[in-house]
Amino acid sequence: MQVPAFHGNVSFNAHHSPMGAFFTFTCGNFGTRGGLGLEAPRPGNQDIYIGVKDGDRYSAHPMKCLPFYEGADKNAQPILPDMAPENFVPEMSTEAPKKKRSEVLAYTAAQLQRYYAWATDRWVTPEYEFAIYTPFDSIPDPQSATSNQMRAALIPAVTAELVVDNRKGTQTKTGFFALRFSDPGVRLIDSGLSKGRVGFAFRDDMGVAAELVEVKTDGTRLGSDETGVYPFTFMRWAPNEGLADADNPSHMLGSCPGIGFEVPAGKMYVLRLAFGCFVNRIVTTRIEGRYFYTRYFASLTDVLNEALAYIRFAKVDCNTLNDKLLISNLNPDQQFLLAHATRSYYGATQLLDVAGQPYWVVNEGEYCMLNTLDLSVDHVFWENRFNPWLLKNLLENFVRYYSYHDQVKDPKTGELKPGGISFCHDQGIFNNFSPLGRSSYELTNLKGCFSHMTQEQLCNWSIIAASYMAYNNDTEWLLQNKHIIEACAQSMLNRSIGPDGKPTGIMTLDSSRCGNGWEITTYDSLDESLGQARNNLYLAVKCWATYLGLYRLFKQAGNNTGAEQMLQAARLNANNIAAAMRPEGFLPAVFEKDNHGYHSRILPAIEALSYAIYWSAAPNKVDGSDWLALAEFKPLVEALKKHTVTLLSDKEKRNHFADGGLKLSSTSKNTWASKVAIFEHVARELYNLDENGATRTAAAATGVGGWEKSDAAHTKWQVEGKSAYWACSDQIIEGVAMGSKYYPRIVTTMLWFKGL
Amino acid sequence: MQVPAFHGNVSFNAHHSPMGAFFTFTCGNFGTRGGLGLEAPRPGNQDIYIGVKDGDRYSAHPMKCLPFYEGADKNAQPILPDMAPENFVPEMSTEAPKKKRSEVLAYTAAQLQRYYAWATDRWVTPEYEFAIYTPFDSIPDPQSATSNQMRAALIPAVTAELVVDNRKGTQTKTGFFALRFSDPGVRLIDSGLSKGRVGFAFRDDMGVAAELVEVKTDGTRLGSDETGVYPFTFMRWAPNEGLADADNPSHMLGSCPGIGFEVPAGKMYVLRLAFGCFVNRIVTTRIEGRYFYTRYFASLTDVLNEALAYIRFAKVDCNTLNDKLLISNLNPDQQFLLAHATRSYYGATQLLDVAGQPYWVVNEGEYCMLNTLDLSVDHVFWENRFNPWLLKNLLENFVRYYSYHDQVKDPKTGELKPGGISFCHDQGIFNNFSPLGRSSYELTNLKGCFSHMTQEQLCNWSIIAASYMAYNNDTEWLLQNKHIIEACAQSMLNRSIGPDGKPTGIMTLDSSRCGNGWEITTYDSLDESLGQARNNLYLAVKCWATYLGLYRLFKQAGNNTGAEQMLQAARLNANNIAAAMRPEGFLPAVFEKDNHGYHSRILPAIEALSYAIYWSAAPNKVDGSDWLALAEFKPLVEALKKHTVTLLSDKEKRNHFADGGLKLSSTSKNTWASKVAIFEHVARELYNLDENGATRTAAAATGVGGWEKSDAAHTKWQVEGKSAYWACSDQIIEGVAMGSKYYPRIVTTMLWFKGL
Incomplete structure (x- = not known):
């Protein structure tokens, strides 16, 4: 069933959470931070950059984002930390003049529709769609359930899709998903993800992984192995810095990891995303407990791989839930x-x-x-x-x-x-x-x-x-x-x-x-x-x-x-x-x-x-x-x-x-x-x-x-x-x-x- | 050797850290936060309240503190969080009128001396002294050292003393040490500490423990078991709230745990404090490591007990180090x-x-x-x-x-x-x-x-x-x-x-x-x-x-x-x-x-x-x-x-x-x-x-x-x-x-x- 566009003010935060993991990906409120939150009494503290720009990743065209970062409601540019070279080395004159960076722009409410259903939160802009899937169902009793059932129920991750349809376009577009962290500890994930998948993490506790899918006109979906087109990662201090830096897209000192993909004219690509956590230790005092999901998952990358593998089924579950509420x-x-x-x-x-x-x-x-x-x-x-x-x-x-x-x-x-x-x-x-x-x-x-x-x-x-x-x-x-x-x-x-x-x-x-x-x-x-x-x-x-x-x-x-x-x-x-x-x-x-x-x-x-x-x-x-x-x-x-x-x-x-x-x-x-x-x-x-x-x-x-x-x-x-x-x-x-x-x-x- | 009073501006932060634990108790700068810091790129985020007030713990006399909390340089009162009842329930009229609370005052630089030596950082006020001890020495090679040597070298804790000499006083004084945390997760420690010791912790990662010692005129030191006088804990949203609340000195919702002790006229007491941490998990990614001290310590309370047990020896070590630098x-x-x-x-x-x-x-x-x-x-x-x-x-x-x-x-x-x-x-x-x-x-x-x-x-x-x-x-x-x-x-x-x-x-x-x-x-x-x-x-x-x-x-x-x-x-x-x-x-x-x-x-x-x-x-x-x-x-x-x-x-x-x-x-x-x-x-x-x-x-x-x-x-x-x-x-x-x-x-x- 068709989800109608949300009829009220669309600028509000929503949790997007798996079951039983005390973990959330929170976003939706314009001009404030959100993102990944673990055992947190409030929304996460990351600027979220989701969007598209014209041209390839190196183009200087503006990055047109959902307004989920601080200042997005005022079209402010990303703030660079003190240790970014612009602030750090004011005197260096031999440095080549900086390339013109893409401006970071945010859509206004008038340019967006939000489709907020029971298990899907979908944003539609003139150029792309972004939807987050949060299926829910019974958690089986582990005494009588199989490990696979428990994995499906307790997976500490949710999934999302960023859809860029450039089938009518005449030039390449570049899609991206990036988070600018306020706390130190981010890293790119360079092992553990299945072939074709990329991602980043905050220490070993939580992270994001993605894979790229081409959607053919007949609805066929092809993975990176079939198309030869892969998503890529970047990590500098600002999204426009990492995305377009040909020399050094990634720097471990950076605070803004992201995932990008180029969509040639005539193509439609979907970036499938997983937001997950994995906390493998005693987390409570006095009555000492660890997360039950650690019985069924081995690592953060196990969680993220599984979430991406099952995203299609999750979407079906979400649609079923959405329909039940709509009817x-x-x-x-x-x-x-x-x-x-x-x-x-x-x-x-x-x-x-x-x-x-x-x-x-x-x-x-x-x-x-x-x-x-x-x-x-x-x-x-x-x-x-x-x-x-x-x-x-x-x-x-x-x-x-x-x-x-x-x-x-x-x-x-x-x-x-x-x-x-x-x-x-x-x-x-x-x-x-x-x-x-x-x-x-x-x-x-x-x-x-x-x-x-x-x-x-x-x-x-x-x-x-x-x-x-x-x-x-x-x-x-x-x-x-x-x-x-x-x-x-x-x-x-x-x-x-x-x-x-x-x-x-x-x-x-x-x-x-x-x-x-x-x-x-x-x-x-x-x-x-x-x-x-x-x-x-x-x-x-x-x-x-x-x-x-x-x-x-x-x-x-x-x-x-x-x-x-x-x-x-x-x-x-x-x-x-x-x-x-x-x-x-x-x-x-x-x-x-x-x-x-x-x-x-x-x-x-x-x-x-x-x-x-x-x-x-x-x-x-x-x-x-x-x-x-x-x-x-x-x-x-x-x-x-x-x-x-x-x-x-x-x-x-x-x-x-x-x-x-x-x-x-x-x-x-x-x-x-x-x-x-x-x-x-x-x-x-x-x-x-x-x-x-x-x-x-x-x-x-x-x-x-x-x-x-x-x-x-x-x-x-x-x-x-x-x-x-x-x-x-x-x-x-x-x-x-x-x-x-x-x-x-x-x-x-x-x-x-x-x-x- | 006598450590001379520091000759410069005394309002500066100093680390106080054990060896190899990436842990610090930072304090000293007036009007800013500090305290316990674990794997932290900057001073801790706690308001520190160390001081004395006249009268017993319930008295309404001002709490005279070292100026180690936000606003201390402006004599601001502690800020209460939103969930404190004053903010939370503005309408409740049946609540008994609040007791007059002690004002929280901070000494000015002119009222203090700081004695900053190689391993001792000592503050002297007209009413009390507070000294932090940070001995350092070789870390033995674990291949050839005993477990006890390793415990002594790697203990992830430092110690301090708050000395209240009321031998010439005519009424009871009350000493206190409290930290107001900005992040949630504090608790009182109610098991694991040796008899007579009290303390508080942030989750299971770090904490403070204390014991009380009476110093007799002849220099004899008596523990709580001998004097029957014990330190006590409190935990509300502000130090003046917890210290003086007869009904509910402690509330798990509070953010400001502390340790107090009453010093009758004619007595001199020393509150011995230990600041420690215990992080018992893999803390690094790629090359996965845990803290080496976890080979020798079992828990946070094991660390804190050990630190308090050896504080006398630590002080001797510190004096030796101080002397070496002084001469x-x-x-x-x-x-x-x-x-x-x-x-x-x-x-x-x-x-x-x-x-x-x-x-x-x-x-x-x-x-x-x-x-x-x-x-x-x-x-x-x-x-x-x-x-x-x-x-x-x-x-x-x-x-x-x-x-x-x-x-x-x-x-x-x-x-x-x-x-x-x-x-x-x-x-x-x-x-x-x-x-x-x-x-x-x-x-x-x-x-x-x-x-x-x-x-x-x-x-x-x-x-x-x-x-x-x-x-x-x-x-x-x-x-x-x-x-x-x-x-x-x-x-x-x-x-x-x-x-x-x-x-x-x-x-x-x-x-x-x-x-x-x-x-x-x-x-x-x-x-x-x-x-x-x-x-x-x-x-x-x-x-x-x-x-x-x-x-x-x-x-x-x-x-x-x-x-x-x-x-x-x-x-x-x-x-x-x-x-x-x-x-x-x-x-x-x-x-x-x-x-x-x-x-x-x-x-x-x-x-x-x-x-x-x-x-x-x-x-x-x-x-x-x-x-x-x-x-x-x-x-x-x-x-x-x-x-x-x-x-x-x-x-x-x-x-x-x-x-x-x-x-x-x-x-x-x-x-x-x-x-x-x-x-x-x-x-x-x-x-x-x-x-x-x-x-x-x-x-x-x-x-x-x-x-x-x-x-x-x-x-x-x-x-x-x-x-x-x-x-x-x-x-x-x-x-x-x-x-x-x-x-x-x-x-x-x-x-x-x-x-x-």
Whole structure:
């Protein structure tokens, strides 16, 4: 299917990443650097020169580039380092006068189209095309997969094509791909690549390789061995220097390696490129892990050779994925948000080999916290489709290394009471695993950001477990983890004890780990409306979903008593929530009347209903688990609907930004793209609402319509202004990415997608 | 012996490095960053906070620091990153009001003394002292040394002490050492350190550990086990945040780890610190090597524990070294230049394990070229005193991997003639070894910077070989390399063929590797006076020294015919040089009258006489090798003296800068600190001249006097203005380091030193 040209601002960065390698080739934002990034909390630091010039490699015609280098938006020429002879030896007079160098020019947005699909990012200029392919699929469980399957899934590389069609031309053109590095350590690769292939690397860690293919009019493709035409490398301090220097195209002191090829008039050539990495050492501390792909690949050149060998198949896979999204009923903004999020997700993934066993890590974007559990729960919708075995892996690693038992404390007296099991907020930061049983994030004696999230992480682990068991028949796992599930249920109850000593269904007690502070929720950078955990509406509904999840698990395990306990807790919970309805028609964000949050109107009240929806659609049916349809929960479901309608239809637009984007809390300017996507899903799927709180028209209801204005705003938040550099961000303040940048979680948009 | 306070500007960076680890702790320049640097072409990127505050760790008194952080010269407060809650959650109102934080203040130069000795760099403030210890000594040959000897020599760590004497105080004081990192990946070390020790690390690569010692009035020292007083760690985003936070002194998200200790009134405590690294993987490409120290150390904590265990011995070694320099006859500027160069040298050294064998590398400062051979020859005076086996290692690796055979070409006709063996300019760059037989630096078809240095590198290898054999009785090596030495001799002759087809003793023919260009000398960034190799005065004298070196080697090997050939070539050489004397009383830098360089007056004309002096003082005497005293070379030696006197006594001061510093060439503003040191040595030792070309007074001649003004200027070049950041630099343009920064070669100042 034809991918339409991207309808918004095309100057935005995107990750282009393999799966599980914590590696990216990031590009797309005009006038800023990007390129190869390894274990990096931000885009790479290379100027990217991709383009064509008229004439052979030595011609002085301008190099017409994609605008992916510093100053490209101002048509600045490449900056030469101090050690370039122009700067280094100002006095030398015997040097021959410099040849006129090609100017380096960049296309403007008006001269470009960008075709941004689920797995292909293609740029079309008047003279050439450049497309990057990032196929994704399930990662097979190594216990049952062949080495070849693992190589195909875990190859730490992505591929691209630079297409120069000179069939109508009258003179030779020269294509090129070059990266100007800011850090020292680049080299040309002169051994290890298959015949006809050339490339360059940064030390032994990452690199680029290429081969040249001629495309005949009948579509036949001929390799260099058949045509006798090979790509060539160069490396000086600037792309125009290396490409055109007949005497010394390459200098090891250079910082700008590149690959070039000449296309005679009448010919069409494609430069196939592979961007890969190979880190063959222990990369994490405390829990020492190496990349799992090092079990299947021998070296950087092995990776690059393999990527080039399979580029044709990768393109087919990409087209299949692209089509699936294009034929879905998502509107172009929704399609963009899912495609953009997918890339950002894989750029953060890291499959480790820890003591011979796989260990799955998703890094938290620019913060690089390992497996932040309140992100993991949002990633469930994605992982459960592709890699349920990695969900299991995550659940087990949290139990084994990052669970703990606490007490809970009376908020008035401070008296300690039995608590229970919970899980850490995360497992460490920047490749350093945190002390076992401790997160890198949580601190004591705080009442805001960086406090503990004991209740919420308990919910999160339980919800992931329920999701895993809803979609997978893993009775062995269930049996082995029965005691954990029972402990979770008990811990849930112990945290909800009311003044009368009985469970209330709602969190009332903070963890002893908080010291003199109290627990917060995942919404750590919002105000009290979502920050405080105790008596919090959002978290209360999440507890309701947790009871449902544990109910399902108990039922699946044949523990009817446990299930009944959960149902009873859910009843209390639902009654308490519904009873909090304010006369204005909304539920207070915090149930405590003297709390600032009592006046806040929050969209995420309904976030956790997403799990109920998700499980009701699951293949593994559990008797009595369709609580959304149960009469006894109707008051809760209806109260939340009323709440949602009130907020969306608010005349004062307290939950909308001026651009139509959704505002999670009426009392905060801060909103999160990933969470907005979940909210939108529930409001649409469960309540059939549009973005203004009205019941959707029949036409809109057949698809995922009725949210066009907010979807358009949410797209702009990612691709315009300062946000555009960050290749998908979560925390948006008045339309600009201000936190949680370069972030994986926006993959919650997968909820919208029914295909695959 | 008492080290006097440094007499110049104290705000300059210095390397503090172990031997062979390519690792440094750099600090000393006010208001800029430094700290831990691994394989780094410039100072580290950490703000360094070392100091004391009144009161216990929680007090709000100001932290009085050494001025080693960005903004310290302006008393700026530490910058907090975006993710610090102050920036991250602007809206949170429930957070308790922040405690008043200590201000971070920096001492000014007037409040400090710096005691900069050969192996100790000590800072004294009104409240505390901080001293860094960098002992150095021979690295034993691992073939004959014990593991313990190797551990002692190769430990990749240096140590320091922070001394807080509160014996006269009336309240507790708190001392601290903290580093604020700019790159993510820091962690506290919570396992592996011996009891009572604490520390922090950057991933698994480098770190800091400390232990606390009480000093009793009688000098007794008690460890933490005896006193029960332990140092503690902290880690938040700023030093004043972590040190004083009672609830959460440490946060894994923090970027500023530190170590603190409280000193009660009446007590004196010393915080012993170790700065170490441990890189346990292949670090170089092509010729794949790991650090040799990984044969003897198991982990980063093994390194840090060992460093702390032996700090007392290290201090003794340092004092011994300090004394040797202090009792030498060098003036304070000369002492400084040698001490400063020593540190910079070791910061660039890298002892690798390549396929089980040691491989010695000195990196070329900010350029990080590996074993630049025209630096190696200047390092001979140092290495031959400490590690002759590493000179042998260098010679062998050049023969094995980086020698080549060329042809030479007629400068007029371009006709190719037999050339011979020579050696590459270097062995690669930034841990990437260059293709075998090729340097990273040299290019073809050039007539200036980056052209080949075939003739000069042939001289350099030969001179190193002669130096090695002059000071070591390694007849086995000589026997094994007889054919190389013969090849060098033949290659020397082939490059000096005149129009009549006979050797001239002076380089007349360029290497075929130059293509249509010509050879240059090591003085690549100077003008033609030193840039062009052919008919170059400086290189001609170096060839004379090379003939002498080869003569010695032939004699030692019993090859009298070869020796005689060299003597004959030297005669031709000497006659030709002496005949070039200009009526103004100087030798032209380039013998060609139509060359710009014909008018240049260059000090390095006499540089290569340093080898003749060096060998004449060597223990291994060789018959007839005291050419400086031979009647037939008297005209050369006298011509060079006349030349030197003319230049130094020039009324127009064309070879002096305004500040009295030496100017290598009358036609270039560029001058090199390392080369100036060699020139000064020869002019003083051989000709007994002072800096103005006069014969030294009897008083000056007993020591190394007569050069006070230039020595003072050369010191200023290193410690003032922009140069001060670069921890020793070579290329100085009008007093400012403009190239070859962070450089090892200034260790040529070792020539001045007669002790050890």
